[in-house]
Amino acid sequence: MNIDDKNNSLSVELDNVRLRNPTMLASGILGISQSIFERLYRENIGAVVTKSISVSPMKGYPNPTVIPLGGGSYLNAVGLSNPGVDAFSRELSHNKNIPIFISLVGSSEKEFSRMVKTFDSLNILGYEINLSCPHVSKMGMEVGDDPEAVNKIVKTVRMNTSKPISVKVGVGSVDVIELARVAIDAGANIITAINTLRAMSIDIETMMPILSNRIGGLSGNAIKPIGIRCVYEISKKLEVPVIGCGGVSSWRDVIEYMIAGATAVQIGSVLGSRGPRIFNQITKALLNYVENKNLKNISEIIGIAHKY
């Protein structure tokens, strides 16, 4: 660990948890291994979010599941492959000090309560409910697009834990602010925005869709302006901490999200080109930033753009 932040000038508060800095791993990126989480922590990450976990193990879709589109954008339809609640609670069972949010995905209240009951005794910070994966049926966005289901699921998770709950929203066919409002009313403490956007890529030589699932989710540089907009709108209209996500590839993007209203910022696709050390690089740059701007704490910039 080579970040010396004596004044905690980078620490941020998400509901009642404090992160040493605002950088987080986005769900689904390197998100199934405790050893990797420990490596990321050595790289000065603020917190990690795990791959979205379901009750039963899921193999996901056949390959191709991830396509680099060029220009720092990616298309994926991994299909929520994950080892399931039991194997994954074993994976995290020895966790001591890594700040982990477990991402949850499922179709029914029963599934969510089963998972939270299993996970809640682990050393974890909280949960992120994935209501926005755009390429798996009866899960993710298909739940997010049904406000009644969102209400019930969030209430169920709330009943089974006292830890903070973030709800991850995306650009689906329910307005993002509406969806966030329903989640907050049902007991969520934090909103994560955004997930990938439904998209597709076709190879013109073979004339075939490239992803095995044909349709997947767009991430990376392409979606940053959409993520910034969602964070700005949600944080402006609702009194709730927001975690920004989408297209972050440098400290400048972290700052832009925070100015838009994000308390913390998740980083995903860019790991494809920059590797885990990007967290260390960004954290160092953020430390420089607060020094140069003479900020006591980086939170001073959260939502500043709302003034204008």
Add this chain to the structure above:
Amino acid sequence: MNIDDKNNSLSVELDNVRLRNPTMLASGILGISQSIFERLYRENIGAVVTKSISVSPMKGYPNPTVIPLGGGSYLNAVGLSNPGVDAFSRELSHNKNIPIFISLVGSSEKEFSRMVKTFDSLNILGYEINLSCPHVSKMGMEVGDDPEAVNKIVKTVRMNTSKPISVKVGVGSVDVIELARVAIDAGANIITAINTLRAMSIDIETMMPILSNRIGGLSGNAIKPIGIRCVYEISKKLEVPVIGCGGVSSWRDVIEYMIAGATAVQIGSVLGSRGPRIFNQITKALLNYVENKNLKNISEIIGIAHKY
């Protein structure tokens, strides 16, 4: 004109109109001047769509209204500035042979019927109804997000013209296929997909939103995979010609859209870097393509990806 397409191998049929090739100008790009339309026609464009026209002239938002984001993506909130129906029908009054679709925008059935009554005697191919501009209140997407209003407006336009009507849909908070279905049921003949996506950019030095309207629409490279997905889904589920739009910057992109299901393809933002001659360049490349692939007509590839 230097395209020699004796066999009409590039011509495509949109409802009952035939275009000499599938390239079209996207609405809002260079779209207010008959002289420019004539120049584009000399550059071998298939058809032009005008700037969206409203009943009264609109100044639009103050600058900045268009932001190049880099990587071939753009953010704009022009605010539907346009000269209004009367000035614009004068602009087009001497049109003879330029294949023009007039894009219409408005809030009420009355406005649309007033416009179509004025325009319908001009030498034009048809109309495109903009139900998807994401940054002007009570117009565009705010109408598109209300299926009842869509139904009424399309019916009104239908009653006042026998020319083809395309409805331009976008990624708003009503599912794009649902919206297209409502439009078709109300009498639309063609669907154009997609418009820009609600997005935002904040300058981190001044901490201020850059667009005067703060929020605008994302266009260009970033949105191509989303456009491809929408065209694929709409053309697969509905029996209707679809015009693809979003992020086209080369003949390859035109082909990808057509394989996805588009009958014609609109081109917008790329004019910022390549200028009007891009239409000539793409059309020539398409002619090469049909020759190399031994196609009688380019329409043979429309929707081929649906097979896989």
Add this chain to the structure above:
Amino acid sequence: MHTSIDTRRIVRIEEIVSETPTVKTLVFKDDLSYAARPGQFLMVWIPRIEEIPMSAMINFKEGYAAVTIRKSGVGSTALFERKEGDVIGLRGPYGNEFALGKNYKKILIIGGGTGLVPLLRLASFAIKKRLNITMVLGARSKKEVFFEKMARKLLEPVRSSVKICTDDGSYGLKGTTVDIMSTLLRNNTFDCVYTCGPELMMKGVVDLANKNSIPVQASLERYMKCGIGICGSCCLDSLLVCQDGTVFNGKQLSKMLDFGISYRDKDGQRICYS
């Protein structure tokens, strides 16, 4: 790292020069603007107020450039009122440039008001080629004359002459720039005439040059939103001032139906010059 011209640079105004009561020059450091070609313009962002096209003004310090604003509407007034230390945003420079023919020896540069901005940059390029330069600076009256010192200093190193004229004769020669030009044409042969200023003035210069079969180039203005060939607001006949211009030659200009006649308002309606 190489900065793209499309990247928005936030620069601090380091110096302000009052040229006349309604014209100021704001100086800043920006490598891309410093390297602008004559005739190119910047899109200048006045945060939360406006973004307006401004010709890239020269500055004698390496790496520096400037804009010279005439206070007029919302955007230019806001820019005019910036103080030293304030920041503005820049993108560009955009557009084509005045062309100096390979075998040109003697040129006439003729303009007025803020139209002198691209012409001074042109002069700074022409000097490097050691051309013989005649420069005419026109204004309505004495108090609207500016850049005289700048022009004289700039042109000193080469064979040159700087002439000032005012419509009312309150300073320099009496007469319009077109009047002065026709006098000059009697005793001089120029390889090319370059002009920028009020459109009706340019129209006069261009018509006179065309009549005398002298090559002519003019840098035009139209209302601009995007500055990069997307929005269409700057259209001039079938051309775009931002992408095909700002500089057009005598042949192009003589075919135009809009030049000196009409422009488009913010909503795209055609407005005639009074």
Add this chain to the structure above:
Amino acid sequence: MHTSIDTRRIVRIEEIVSETPTVKTLVFKDDLSYAARPGQFLMVWIPRIEEIPMSAMINFKEGYAAVTIRKSGVGSTALFERKEGDVIGLRGPYGNEFALGKNYKKILIIGGGTGLVPLLRLASFAIKKRLNITMVLGARSKKEVFFEKMARKLLEPVRSSVKICTDDGSYGLKGTTVDIMSTLLRNNTFDCVYTCGPELMMKGVVDLANKNSIPVQASLERYMKCGIGICGSCCLDSLLVCQDGTVFNGKQLSKMLDFGISYRDKDGQRICYS
């Protein structure tokens, strides 16, 4: 135009070599694969069926490369069944590479099965440096031996020796690659040992090299989805085979808890090698 390694290239299979009844080599033209470094892999797309990681196999024609597939599950079988003239998609090459130390003189290359693919590319690089190369090709039995001719032809120009071994002694020396290696170590000093093949074989080679304090490098495999460090499916302790590997050195390998012990299945569950 410069093609990025991430760009999907569609290539035609120009030649197919049957190595054994279950192993084939497919040859194609692709500049980026031709230029692959030893240890790097391609993501090979079999349209509408699968995309699987494959080491970049060498080919003697300039601009050409190949993949050598052992028929196994869905993806490899589909690839195995491609015919000449069929197309596949490629992205990559990805990953790090075997390192040839500056002052290395004599190296041992040891592997089996399709693990020989990166080792042959390594040999082709080592030859350019005119190293003394000992290469051991292991297989279970005679009918699983392949690449022998290729290896002999490749190594001909330098001081080298190629040894074949089979577990059952049906061809070449009798014994496992690890047995042969320990024999070799008695009479030879190697600057480095390079290995690729079944993980338990590599485990044996690495342990033996570490015990003898000889530098060792192994190219590992894990189930891969993205191939570029995003999905996490290839994780090996805290490392990613696709981004931090495929090549790891003796020090890294000796600290690993997963190497030779366990891997992750498609759903990310940890599975132990039997």
